[in-house]
Amino acid sequence: MNEAFLRTGAIHFLTVSGFHVGVLGATVWMLLRFALRRGPRSAAICTAGVLVVYATIAEPNAPVFRATIMALLFCAARVTGRDFATHNWLPAAAIVLLLFDPQQLFRAGFQLSFLQVAVLVAFFPKLANWRPWRDAVEDPRARDVDTYAALAVKIVERWLWGLLLVSVLAWAGSWPLVVYHFERFAPWAPLQALLISPMVIATILLGFATVLLGPLPAAGELVGKALHATTDGLLWLVHVLGQLPGALLEAPAPPAAVVFLTYGLALTALYAASEARRARAGGGAKGRRAGWLLAATGATFAIPAAWFGAGAIREGAPADAMRLCVLDVGNGSATLIITEDQTMLVDAGTLGNFDAGETVRRALNALRAPDATRCVISHANFDHFSGVPTLVSAAGVRQVAVNPYFRDDDRTSPAAKLLDELRSHDAAIQTLKRGDRFAAGASTIDVLWPPATGAERLRANDSSLVLKISHPSGRVLLPGDLEREGIGLLLDACDANPDALRADVLIAPHHGDIEGDATADLLAAVDPTAIIVSTARDRSAFAELARDTLGKRVRVYSTRRCGAVVVEFTADRSMRISSPFARDDDGSVAADEANSRSPVNKTRSLRVP
Template sequence: MQMAGRGEGEGKTVEALPPLAVAFAAGIALARLYLAPVTWLAGFLLVLGSVTLWLGVRRKTVLGPMLAVFLLLGALSLRIAEREIHAPLENFLGRQVVLSGYVHRVQSGDDKRVVFLFQVEQAAFPGEEPAKVRSRIRVSVFRPPAALVLTYGQRLRLSGELVVPPGQRNPGGFNYASFLAGEGVSATFAVGWQAVEILPGRGGYFWLAAAEGARGRVKEALTRWLPPPEAGLAAGLLLGETEQLAVPTEEAYRLLGLTHLLSVSGVHTAFVAAFALLVTRRLRQKLLAAVLAAVLVLGYVLLTGGEAPVWRSAIMLWLVLAARHLGREGDGVRALAAAALLMLFFRPHWLFSLSFQLSFLATLGILLLTPRLQANFSRLPRFLAGPLAVTLGAQLAVLPLQLSLFSLLPLLSVPANLLCVPLVGVFMWLGLLALVAALFSPLLAAPFCLAAYPVLGALNELPNMLAALPFAAVRPPPLPPVVWAGYFLLLGLFAGGVKICWTRPRLVLAALVILNLAVFTPFWGASLGGGSGRPLEVVFLDVGQGLSVFIRTPAGQNILVDAGGGRPGSNFDPGERIVLPYLRSRRVASLDLLVLTHPSEDHHGGMPAVLSGIAVRRFASNGETDDNETFLAVRELLAAAAVPELVLSGGDRLLFGENVVLEVLSPPLEKIRHTVDDVNNNALVLRLSFRDFSLLLTSDAEREALDRLLHQQPGRLSADVLQVPHHGSRRAMSAALLEAVGAETAVISVGRNTYGHPHAEALLLLQQKESAIFRTDLHGAVTIRSDGSGWTVEPQLSPAASDGK
């Protein structure tokens, strides 16, 4: 790239925006992997910036140095953002503090808990003078008053412990700390209502308060004039709020690839822009009309909460309006690159946000693939060719991300979008009219809400009908990265206009051979059997107060023991949020065996999601039943998939290859009865052995069951690694048990609880035996690998693995 005249230089800089945006994003991603100090980054940036400036003055090629400069700028922006987010409160973390500030955004609320983002202005230790700070935290207040209504700007004083949010606690799992950092949040705070004091006055910015008030009036009008299902859907489509959306409808939209309609994005902003331009088109001053349209779009951005997709579409719209006013031809890809640079410069953590990634990938697919696709649809009617090309372009671009994260291929996505997007367009016109009317009075919004009712009914019923079809979506097996590399290569060639001749038999044959090798090679080792030098791998997933253990044998067989469970009163699904993401990250196509140790909510709570999300070849349990909703769902899913079932009892042995044995020690064939807790005492106790290595899984077995084993078969309890029974309950642990097991490593699967797990007496017994203790609440997931003689322990939250004996 040569630096010529002023106009030519500016033009070439604009042309370089896409690679510069990619370099900036790459810098952010690298800075997350490699913690380079800010001073180093700033020093390298100064040197490279000087070299780039010198080359530019001498009219030399500067694209390479500019890419390096933007790479460093991206890395530096993330480092600075992290410092701004975390530094103000770092001295207060993990301690009792008193915080003063105001409510930034209410995220959810009911009679049990209200959750909101809180802008901290002052922080102090109890009894000390407050210090001025500027930071944002996420607050959960339990048992709030029924009449409590929190809004933006409400001043509060909070007393409690400031907690560091957890990072990635499971391999392939959700990084909560990174997610909160994307919202500018540095810490979490959970207190009862007695620790909250309402202060007089208001805080924050008047335009955000105005947007909050407007959003409340719009929601009030929707709730007043529409039935609950349609009102919840209208709030999702118009404002991006899905809190009141019916669960079946939300699931149907997800299965059909329609979730982008519930997240305010380009589709919505385009209708808002068209509405704004329609309102201002009678103005003779085109500049004034464009400015007013831009202001109205900004108002909509603030009204909907300013998430990444709506900012992306708004910035691109503003750039297009500016280009038209200046008499220049707009370029979608460059506008997209400029939007990415602006957004990531101010919010670098957005790069790791799923909504940001999906929004930019879908837009890029529309910009690059739509023209080529439309040319191939020339024989179709124009009213169908255009929407079909746009829908297909977006779907092809987001497909790899969608499959890797959700293992879901929505087969009806294209027809569903073709049917629903026009209906959303009709609703948006009526919804925007209702929105404007509601700003003055909810009564004025009535005719527009009532007119939108049948459209909302169709948008509610149609996706539910399509999602109910057996072929609405499929879950293909995980694919290796090389397949996706080939996929993007083909998309790139297609977008670039390269003609690929598929009619040549040799090319077709070669492509099929390469594809088959790429897909099936990762599974050959498992298919051919044998140890092949692979270790036995056992992963205790961090599912909170529950248990879930993944086992992969040296022959590549996959076993899952239990699947955790949600907290009482919580809608958190560990199967959907923890177990399935882990299995997808390991590219597990199916489970050879799914084991339920006993019918307890904290062990089978995640199983419905697992059974719905991945193929299961065999299911094993102790044969006990329960009548709670989750267990009945497990039974229904097993029956629907015709999964063969095994009822295990003491003395049974399951062989996996030549050297891996899963031995059942308890319960006996005649179940244990009349104890303090028969359900726990009849839990499966399993001994996993691989050559000279062994591991004892005790599940929730308590003293009666374990004492029986100590009395009848103490020699079969010995193991190198012990899963501490019942999350460390003192009713399960005893010195005699530890003596019989002789484990040098102990793993406690435990989370926040009100039972006192793990009990101090249990921990003391382990310490007296000098066992290495690993706890999922402290260490996250715990991975154990053995070659059949020694073993290693690798906790997720520890910087290095610990060697076993």
């Protein structure tokens, strides 16, 4: 459901936001003024009381407090008989929030909430009574109607035009900032918001009515059924609109300088257009408004659109090259294999309280890599597949490979639920076993473990898929979460071919746990020059064991210290291992990191001929 609302640019409707405060305040105000025939002062006092209670019990966030403060100022103006000054209310709300929490200034919710309202305050009054399909000299406010039908048409037209303006202005004014914070852009958002907003308003109002009328059996049941029907209709509409072509585009976040330059140019264009309009004699209101609106829109879209277009172009690795990226997902595992023509994923899970699938998606954006269409899950542990549903439903994964013992015998297990999720999205499920081989660009991937049969009694960790990636420039071994018994069986199975386990890079088994002598035996059999540990824990004991077994030549990279670790296999038969925040495992900062002031340049690399 979250992904569906995200694809329609309506994710803010799922959280308590300023929109909910506005709907509640407007409803209470209209009920008091038009249904109960109360005066503006008493209606304002009652509305203010309701909003204060709601803001007290609602989720504490910047949009809620911003909308509540502005609504209270509206009520105060009504009570005192003062003129409205929305251009003053907005900065007043910002000052109050920043006095209590200055760090709000750097949060996406604060920035987007105030930016969107600022755009509406600046432009909506100028455009609310303008219609592009009418004569510019005609004042819509002065139009009289002769029939109730014409009055109804006029009201509906004004309401729809206002809703469309709000949707377009909020979207156009905030989309560069949205891309900066979330690396996503919904081009159909204004149209989708126009269709979704009435359903959302009805759902919110019915929700409030259900709370109020719940103690009354007949009324509560009736309103509850209406709320259920409206909610189902809203979810159906969101799902349909989310399937529009290009509903959600992704690209790397632009630098902050690009965002500042975008808004600076937009403001400059607006000022220049305003001055030109004042200096120009004659011309209709329609032409003047269209001119400065077009200038501002062009300035707002030009630079970020160029950046977004360039970032949306995905590139694989260079010809005959390969990149392997071990992502930092805390206590879990997620490894990207990027070749010239495809991206494959080995595991995507974590025990942390976040979505590993979202981490993979953002990594693909940052690397400008093609979407992963294939995922290999090493074994049936949640910390290796928790993010797969997100990737299947929203990121293009269409084929999932598992080991022969990844079963759904226990229908309540996470593995069974995952298989059900895969089937519901028509994802192809493939079984890999020892002896299988498949290609990935210039590389071949061999499955070394487990066998097709005979491992039923093993624990899930010990039946992990063990993959060996062989590229002309180097080899990588991914042993999953093998523990003592699984390591022993793997060594026995490869005993006849000593080179079967040899690799230049080893992804540490079971996140760097030491399984007695078995771990040292595996290290000696693989004999790597570099080891990557995917973990959120301190694995200094594993690093010591690796040095004791293999000597000081081995380098151990931990995602806990380094973040994501990237292994690049080039066409000139060299291998490069890098990470933006690498530290030596004894805790000392690497020399090139100590000499760098820019986090982007903090890199440790290793070249292996």
